[in-house]
Amino acid sequence: MRRPKRRKPRDINDDAEAAKPKRPVDPERARARTLQRAVKLLAAKPRSIAELRERLLEKEWADEAAVDAALAKLKEYGYLDDERFAFGYASYRVKQRPVGRQRLARDLQMKKVDRATSEQALELVFQETPETELIDRAIEKRIRLRGRPTTRQEVKSLFDHLLRLGFSYDLIMDKVRAASVTDTEAE
Template identity: 30%
Template sequence: MTVTDLVELDKKRCKVYLDGEFAFVLYKGELRDHGIKQNAEVDDESYRAITEELLPKRATKRAMNLLQKKDYTEKKLRDKLAEGMYSDECIDAAIEYVKSYRYLDDERFARDYIVYHMEMRSKNRIVHDLMDKGISKELTERLMLEIYEDEADVDVEQEQIKKLLVKKHYDKDMEFKDKQKIIAFLLRRGYSMDSVRRALDE
């Protein structure tokens, strides 16, 4: 393989192209260590050392650093690592490592998210939010059945809607167009028309 191009990514890193195709990103010190320079040949041993040792370790370290700062779903962590231009193989290795120590756990993430937001957001909004983060609808709905069952004595969504109606100064005698604005606001929040009507009737 021949180094056909080196493109500076920033002051510390370069994109390396081998045989005309993007291969990986290396720090400038690593370029020197592995003899990567314009038009130079890269032997199999150096290529394996970079792609099977150096970069997977770096991707794993990056994943660990990200998870120390906040929780991620697997999808969002994969997206974040992909931004660093790691190969799919490096990303898979990093994900496998952090999952093996349960630093990454989609079920735990979803459970915590539901518990934290259930008093403020509609069920539909929570399902939509978690799907955007890469959590399956099936897992979300299973966890919601379990978590909301613990709150069976209280209709969480009805309580939320009533609080929002107070906040919006809802009055049964207000003009029709003002009522419609409030209803539209609640529907945008993810509440069903049936839930909104029930709250309005009460």
């Protein structure tokens, strides 16, 4: 015979705390705490303005006015700049691992960078390092790890891998065709 699961006894104070009204927060103290939290979050890693705003509003003591004041102060100090953040993030990602324009655009969108700013950053990054150079590096690395694709299944696997990295369909087709032509010429 199975024994019923034991339930955790409810604490009487749980209901009392939920019903207790929240203590009003001093606006000056809320601004100071919000600014302190913003600096702490930026020290951990660079963030976009919208991303930082979202993180700051998570706390119950932070209100819109305190967050706006903290963001304005950080912009004034030069700690917050979406253009600089987008360019730095995109160039870091490209140097770290070859990725395509579509993947970087999606990643910047997830970081809550507006479309115009991300497009501008992507233009600058891909002027420094062309996308054709990046896809060549990605193909070389894949071939180094798995060998040259010989079967149709392996070619499809390479193709899918490059699509996941964010390269455009046309660019992938050109590079995969060029790689298969050089394979047949080598034999």
